Amino acid sequence: MTGRLVDVALPLPLFRAFTYAVPDGLRHAVMPGARVVVPFRNRTAMGIVLGESSGESLGAAEAKAIIDSPDEQPAFRPDLLAVGRWMADYYISPVGLVLRAALPAAMGRARRADPPLRTQRVLRLSQRLDSLMQRDALFRRAPQQRALYELLESLGGQSTVAHLVERLGCTASVVQGLVKRGVAEVAQEPVDRDPFLTRAAPPPAAVTFSDAQRRAIAALRRGAPGATFLLHGITGSGKTLVYIEFLRHVLHDRGQSAIVLVPEIALTPQTVDRFRAVFGDLVAVLHSGLSDGERYDAWRALQRGDKRIAIGARSAVFAPLANLGAIVVDEEHEATYKQGEAPRYHAREVAIVRAREAGAVVVLGSATPSLESWANAQSGKYTLLSLPARVGGGALPGVRIVDLRTETGQGAPAAVQALRRILSVPLEAALHDRLARGEQSLLLLNRRGFANFVTCPDGHVVTCPNCAISLTYHRAPERLICHYCQHAEPLGTTCRECGAERMNQRGIGTQQVERLLIERFPSARVARMDVDTTTGKWAHAEILDRVGSGEVDILLGTQMIAKGLDFPNVTLVGVIDADIGINLPDFRASERTFQLLSQVAGRAGRGPKGGEVFIQTRTPGHHAVVCAIEHDYLRFVGEELPARESPPYPPTLRLANVVISGLDELAVAACAQQAADWLAPRIETLGGDVTLVGPSPCPIERIKGRWRWHLVLKAVQSRPMTQLMRAFLTRFELPAAHDMRVTVDRDPVALL
Secondary structure, three states: OOOOEEEEEOOOOOOOOOOEOOHHHHEEEEEEEEEEEEEEEEEEEEEOOOOEEEOOHHHOOOEEEEEEEOOOOOOHHHHHHHHHOOOOOOOOOHHHHHHHOOOOOOHOOOOOOOOEEEEEEEEEEEEOOOOOOOOOOOOOOOOOHHHHHHHHOOOOEEEEEEHHHHHOOOOOHHHHHHHOOOOOOEEEEEEOOOOOOOHHHHHOOOOOHHHHHHHHHHHHHOOOOOEEEEEEEEEOOOOHHHHHHHHHHHHHHOOOOOEOOOOOOHHHHHHHHHHHHHHHHHHHEEOOOOHHHHHHHHHHHHHHOOOEEEOOOOHHHHHHOOOOOEEEOOOOOOHHHHHOOOOEEEEHHHHHHHHHHHOOOOOEEOOOOOOHHHHHHHHHEEEEEEEEEHHOOOOOOOOEEEEEEOOOOOOHHHHHHHHHHHOOHHHHHHHHHHHHHHHEEEEOOOOOOOOOOOEOOOEEEEEEEOOEEEEEEEEEEEEEEEOOOOOOOOOOOOOOOOOOOOOOEOOOOOOHHHHHHHHHHOOOOEEOOOOHOOOOOOHHHHHHHHHHHHHOOEEEEEEHHHOOOOOEEEEEEEOOOOOOOOOOHHHHHHHHHHHHHHHOOOOOOOOOOOOEEEEEOOOOOOOOHHHOOOOOOHHHHHHHHHHHOOOOOOOOOOOEEEEEEEOHHHHHHHHHHHHHHHHHHHHHHOOOOOEEEEEEEEEEEOOEEEEEEEEEEEEEEEHHHHHHOOOOOOOOOOHHHHHHEEEEEEOOOOOO
């Protein structure tokens, strides 16, 4: 077949496009960015048209014809297609895989089909058992059913059956047994295609802007197309109000559209509520917690222009909006903006490139900006805007350090000493005080589960059979879990290494703290918010709605509660253990600790009642802790940046983490050395523009049964790194044995 030829990107791990012929009947539908169904080998595949083709790659072969082009308009507008090409080049990933990742899952099939409405089975408590005597009598011979009953209580009274069975290890027979006892029921719940259809939008709040807010809004309105602004505002300074007012101008005065990125699904309901209060049904939601149908419908509504603001986590940066005028990246410092699988993009950087292609303005907002963004603002690459005071003249909460080295309860009974490792005397007293005053408290422990690890008296730790990491003990349901590969096994009674008959739990997790709080404060209404309690679709919103309505006295959670949440009646914040993560083998460890402590401290005192923060630590003199206590970001930057200069780490230069993995430990080590030997002479030809560190075992040297070694590349300029990595990925030959693989993580947020 001759005639018009086009290059088509297919979702394959190949750094090339494929040439196809355009049939006469599809000539007007097949244009750059369009989805097309094409024959590939012995099947059909969905690809994206990149543009016209010269046909040189065909040689003497005949081009196969495109089968279908299912859409009335291209899936990728020119600006978004250009972003996809940039991502493929910068993150060194096949363009077909990049473009596939930018589309909803329902649009990747070889034939177009609207996802049907779905239902899911939900287990709900139908009878409350308030007394222990009732529970003892009903579940005398059914301890697993009692555990499930109490688990449902901790999940707010209901959960999907799939979540209980697949993620939490309950059996179908235990679920059915609970139903037969008459204390629970199973219902079919429709999966709503519009997740916020039944959620009433709150009325818009009356706003009086501060002088600093007015200056920031005016600067954003004057921003040139493609400009990037860093909005540095302390917690509670009204950054969201600035976003909303700027987007009001973008949508109503300019007639354009906008994207708002948030780092956590947990923040989405509260953020959506605030934007819907102003923009109503113009808001659509895009994030991984939605069903395929919901994402598909939201995507189509944005493409048609029915919705003009896309709010969501990192994938919302690909929203198919026309006439894009602004992209807001809230809490821009968060590591969750980095995609963990190929293509390993950073949504903040993609947002900046997309704004440049579309002629939009980017607003990066944070109380604790990443050092990379701060350095770009200081160099003039970004424009710095500041909100130095809280809205309404409110004061930042006072912060009190509790030195856990002296809060040991020395000489007291063992139970008291164990208590003091979790709740110091000052923090416990402060919790009692808030309960008496009808105020709310927030407690942070960035470690889920009940205990960090289980060990025998001789020190043998129960480890994951697939990963080089200890198993975490979870109490409800009781089991040991690997948080990397999700391997789960029962809690044994003897050590499999030495046969010891006593196993001890070490360390603390959110489950253990929750149990302690219930025991110490029996009248308190305690809610736990971590990965285990928020897997359900509306779990985040349900917990936060309960906090907002005053139905929760103490909210306990991991880092997901530390950012963006605004509850005026929260007057106390306690950090159970500030040292978690501070000594990790990662150059960002101090920065992450400072950001987490500063952000969670900012949840207190956002109302007229003021607030107080208690930080429990064994390293009170660490500069990340000291600067967080003083709410002093500039001092932290002044002390942290010199540490990134020698040895050099971002923002002084750029990194790429090259990970070699396989099923045999020695073979992986040998392959990593071969990779270093391949890279070394090519680096020499670059004249010192790239530096190689390693190879060495990864800090976590085995995950999911695969041994891991890595090499770290450092460069001041990005182009030499790109050229070197593309040559490596396309020319370096991996050994055929031991299922050897190589991955490249450009600008990694961690080297684990």
